[in-house]
Amino acid sequence: MIKKMIHKNPCAICGMLSRVNRGGVTLCLPCHADVGARVEELRAAGEAVNVAHIARALFRERFPGAKSYILRDIPEDLWTAAQHAAVERGASLRELILTALRREVGE
Numbered sequence: 001m002i003k004k005m006i007h008k009n010p011c012a013i014c015g016m017l018s019r020v021n022r023g024g025v026t027l028c029l030p031c032h033a034d035v036g037a038r039v040e041e042l043r044a045a046g047e048a049v050n051v052a053h054i055a056r057a058l059f060r061e062r063f064p065g066a067k068s069y070i071l072r073d074i075p076e077d078l079w080t081a082a083q084h085a086a087v088e089r090g091a092s093l094r095e096l097i098l099t100a101l102r103r104e105v106g107e
C-alpha cells in the first residue's frame with residue numbers, strides 16, 4: 001500500500017499548521033472562520049471577494065509590526081527545489097519559507 005504524505009502548512013494568518021485551504025490560502029480553523037465572516041461581509045456589501053487579500057488584511061491587523069525582507073541571489077537550483085517542494089506540499093513559497101524559518105528558530 002502506498003501511503004500518500006499529506007503536509008500541513010502554516011496558516012497564512014497565525015502560522016498554526018493546518019490542512020485547510022480556502023481560495024488557495026492555507027488557514028487554521030479559527031482563522032478560516034474569521035475569513036469566512038469577512039467574506040460574508042463583502043458579499044453582503046456586493047463587493048469582490050479575494051481570500052488572499054482578506055488573509056493579508058487580517059494578518060496585518062493581528063501583527064502590525066510584521067516585517068518584510070527581500071532576499072536576493074538565491075541559487076537557482078535551490079529556488080527550483082523550493083518551488084517543487086511547495087507544489088508537492090500544496091503550499092505557497094511564503095508558507096514554505098516561513099515553515100523553514102520557524103523550524104530554524106525553534107518555534
Ligand SMILES: [Zn+2]
Nearest residue numbers: 011014028031
Ligand atoms: Zn490561523
